[in-house]
Amino acid sequence: MRGKGDNHMIESDITLDTLGYFCPMPIILTSKKIKELTTGQVLEVLSDDEGIKKDMPAWCQTTGHEWVGLEEEATDPKTVYKAYVKKTK
Amino acid sequence: MTMTQVEPTAALAELQESKPERVTIVLLSGDMDKAMAAFIIATGAAAMGMQVTMFFTFWGLNVIRKPGATNTAKDLLRKSFGWLNKGGAASLPLSKFNYGGLGTTMMKKVMRDNHMPGVPELIETAQDLGVKMIACTTTLGLLGISKETLIDGVDQLAGVSTYLAEAKDGSVNLFI
Known part of the structure; x- marks a missing residue:
């Protein structure tokens, strides 16, 4: 699954x-999904709720998982936010 | 098998470190919008690994009553009160623009169209995430609501001391 997509x-x-x-x-689904990963794996969360830009780093800070970063993809009619979280435990 | 001696202070430090942050929410209101706010915060906190306890009192009890549950009071005053004070998470009114239920119906449609969970779905999610739910015994009695008419999964019936015992350790305590 690594390295999919061009940009x-x-x-x-x-x-x-x-x-x-x-x-x-998005946060609730993330907290459930992260359990399926093994430590060190990175979860990509797709969301069109702009709140995710602040919420996911806050979730990481509280839960201790690593905030990797965010990518934005301007699609019509909404921007898609891709938040990346690395499972640490 | 070899037993390793654990130093008490280290064990305590470890315990404190692993101790989750506590959140308590008192839900006094039985309005749909306020119940939504309470459950969104509760589920969000639980998803962040916090330990959440919700206390339901007065109109907030309507949120955790089974749909269509009637009041079981014997005396006429409380009985008649039961006819007016209906429960059920799916039939809560909005605190504003209810317009005899029309405004609430419209709001629910907008929510459904936008994949927003309603109060019944939020309650289910909260229970799924291990949010503890406590009903206030005093107001249950006052409103003539029997504990059998509360939804499954209400953890306990308790009073103000139980709330305070939890709230004093809480880093977030809300009254809605």
């Missing part, structure tokens, strides 16, 4: 699609 900068192991869902669902 994909951050590599991930598993993708979680939360498109169309508002707060708190």
